[in-house]
Structures are given as structure tokens and as C-alpha cells.
Amino acid sequence: MNLKDVQRVLKAKILVGEEFMDRPAETCCGSDLMSDVLAFTKCNTLLCTGLTNIQVIRTAGITDLCGIVIVRGKLPSPDFLNFAREAGMPVLSTGLTLFEACGLLYVAGLRGCSQEGGCSL
Amino acid sequence: MTEAKSVKMSYDVAGGDFDRAGEASANIKRMLQKIGIPADIVRRVAIGTYEAEMNVLIHAGGGTVNAEIFTDHTVINISDHGPGIPDIKLAMQEGWSTAPDYIRQMGFGAGMGLPNMMKCSDKFDIQSKIGEGTSITMEFNHISEDL
Ligand SMILES: Nc1ncnc2c1ncn2[C@@H]1O[C@H](COP(=O)(O)OP(=O)(O)OP(=O)(O)O)[C@@H](O)[C@H]1O
């Protein structure tokens, strides 16, 4: 699926990166732990998280994630959004909890990073 | 004998400067992409360097990130004059961390950084002396496993 599909499945709002909605989301990771994102994701992974500090964007950029979904309807700071814009990192927001968002995406066909498939990098 | 050509980059990392945390790694990543190093290798270099950069920022009060990019490999050295690591074997274990609570609230401090650096790099060396500091050297071959 691509980010447009993600947006539809989660009824999410696009906060940054309208122009990147064609980007493929090959796998998904639900975590508030950047340590785990760094150690266990593949490229083109979608990150669902409740964290909204700037390090989330930096970590996403370093690991070649395809986008970030902020859960529980949290609104990130203008600094966060500006930083995401500069980094070309799409940010979506959904009112769902982390568990619900990941569950819906799984049902829609997205898989985790421990499974076969997805980006080989 | 002719010397191998290389691109050198060097950055000072200020302790606790979370606004700029990861800038050095991001710049090195951009340079590797510009040079045309395969994406899977760029990703490994970026992750390994970022983990080390964050460690220097969090645990050592700052330090230096040096990169030297050769045709067939990249060498990254991250060094600091921080407190040093008393037990390297313990620190290398997944899950071992002394990070304070505020670091955990930012999403770090799971004790995954050092093992991840070793996993990402083709060659990994760590030297540390209590009261003197820590120096980590990682080497990455530019041969893509993705081909
Ligand atoms: N440059 C350093 N100077 C002093 N101590 C360090 C340094 N790097 C690592 N350490 C020590 O080794 C421990 C393990 O480091 P590691 O990077 O594996 O985990 P972490 O930084 O605590 O958490 P994470 O990397 O998952 O965010 C640290 O908690 C710290 O005690």
C-alpha cells in the first residue's frame, strides 16, 4: 500500500507531505522507542508513534522510513512540523490509539519488520 | 606509491544539544548518497554513525565525529573525553543502559545502540578508559549485498 491508503484506513489527517502520498509503505512499526526503530526497521517502513519530539523525524530520516503516523490525535509542535517539512518526511495524524492504528493497518495487509518481504535494505 | 583519494568530514557534537542531535550523521549520509554509494550501505553507515553520535551527546557531554570516505570503504570514528565505559562487555549487551529517565522519555536509552553499531558495520572497534573517554571506529565496505 501507499501513504494514501494508510490515510484512508486510519481516517488520518495529513499534517506534512501531501505531495508524498504515493510513497509505498512496505512494512510498519508501532513504537515509542527510537532505539528499536534504529535496530529493527527496514527502509520504506511506516512508523506509528505517540512521540512528537524532533528526534523522531531525525531517526525516521536516518533509517529511510516512508512516513510517520502520530496516534491518539496528538498535535505536534510547529517546530516538529517545520522540521518534517524540511526533511521531506510525511506526517499523518489519527485519533486512534497505537494498538488500533497498527491493528487496522495489519488487517489492511501491512506487515511488520520481522517478517519476510518489504524493503531489502 | 599513490595515496588513495578520500573525502574527509569532521563535526563537533555538543553534549546535550538535542536540537542538533544527528546533524553530523545526516550530513555524512547526504554526502554518501551524493557520491553514489549503494542505498543499503548508506543506510547502515547512517544508522551506526547516528547511534554513536547520540551516545556522545547523551553519555559523554559531547565529542567529535570523523568520517573518511574512500572509493571502496568508509571509516567512521567517534571519540569523546567523557567518563568512559567501565565494563565494555556489559555495555555491548542488548538492553544494558545507564540512560536517565528524561532520555527514555525521548525514545532512547534502551541499551540497543552499541550492539546495533556492531551489527551495522563490517568492522567495529571500541576503546574506552575511565576518566579519559571513549573512541569507536566503524568500517563499512561499499560492496552492496543488495545486488
Ligand atoms: N560515549 C560513551 N561514553 C560513556 N558511556 C557510554 C558511551 N557510549 C555508551 N555508553 C554507556 O554504554 C551504555 C550502553 O550504550 P548503548 O548505546 O548500547 O545504549 P543506550 O545509549 O543506553 O541506549 P540506546 O542506544 O538504545 O538509546 C550506555 O547506557 C552508557 O552507560
Ligand SMILES: [Mg+2]
Ligand atoms: Mg545509545
